[in-house]
Amino acid sequence: EAGVTQSPTHLIKTRGQQVTLRCSPISGHTSVYWYQQALGLGLQFLLWYDEGEERNRGNFPPRFSGRQFPNYSSELNVNALELEDSALYLCASSTGQGYGNTIYFGEGSWLTVV
């Protein structure tokens, strides 16, 4: 069974640009989560999508946004990139709400903003 897949694996952007990161969840999983792992700051919850709807978002500015498609894949968009957006962006998936769900992470997308 394929795990959570993310693309691209690495990318470099210039401050002020926009970036789109992509995620395909494990087959059968309807929930997708995005996390940011910046150096020295641990993992911070960004967004949660389930059944195509945004269910919750973390304490991030509106320039961080995303969506979930009918096939449950997801995109994370970051506009007006800032240097501090440099981080590993992790996508995770689970079978959705409900007791007993475990989330599984993808390998992440390394974003460097210069």
Next chain:
Amino acid sequence: GENVEQHPSTLSVQEGDSAVIKCTYSDSASNYFPWYKQELGKRPQLIIDIRSNVGEKKDQRIAVTLNKTAKHFSLHITETQPEDSAVYFCAASQNAGGTSYGKLTFGQGTILTVHP
């Protein structure tokens, strides 16, 4: 919101020794507590988790204990091996009122080094 504190930030042990990492959480509504292991440049991998209806769970050399009253939980690794060297993260979440187990609040991580 939830706040998770993790200690120690670094832990160095000799191969064969035990390692203990401790976390405290602030939100008494949290009811799911996973532990993740992250090797350098790799994704976090779930190694064990515990839900609030149990006080202890064990999987081979790894065990987790939960004290709901004190709002703390701990990871215990026995008979450590060099391949246990990694960053370990604790986390907490709840599944109630529209939230999800997947909205995890993580501790800051513990760098575990096991010396041969």
